[in-house]
Amino acid sequence: MIDxxxxxGRAKESERDAILxxxxxxxxxxxxxxxDLIIEAVFEDRxxxxxxxxxxxxxxxxxxxxxxxxxxxxxxRWRKSLKTRASSSAFISSRRSRR
Numbered sequence: 001m002i003d004x005x006x007x008x009g010r011a012k013e014s015e016r017d018a019i020l021x022x023x024x025x026x027x028x029x030x031x032x033x034x035x036d037l038i039i040e041a042v043f044e045d046r047x048x049x050x051x052x053x054x055x056x057x058x059x060x061x062x063x064x065x066x067x068x069x070x071x072x073x074x075x076x077r078w079r080k081s082l083k084t085r086a087s088s089s090a091f092i093s094s095r096r097s098r099r
Contacts, residue, residue: 003016029055029056038064
């Protein structure tokens with residue numbers, strides 16, 4: 001997506017590099033403590049996802065965002081079990097640049 005913007009002259013390579021420098025893939029739950037946005041990437045298995053969220057939730061900042069996946073949205077019971085807006089075993093996280 002960013003490369004398309006660069007190709008169209010709407011973004012610079014340095015902007016892409018700055019964005020990508022703030023994205024980290026990890027399986028380390030402790031790395032979630034300072035993250036603003038967490039995207040989980042675990043198997044589409046309810047038990048695996050529930051375990052992952054249970055481990056992650058206590059570590060998240062109060063304003064962290066973990067957007068729901070479409071599969072999760074379909075389950076009302078699942079949504080009611082979430083204690084925060086965010087949470088996850090393999091993660092991609094983003095930290096806002098501190099200017």
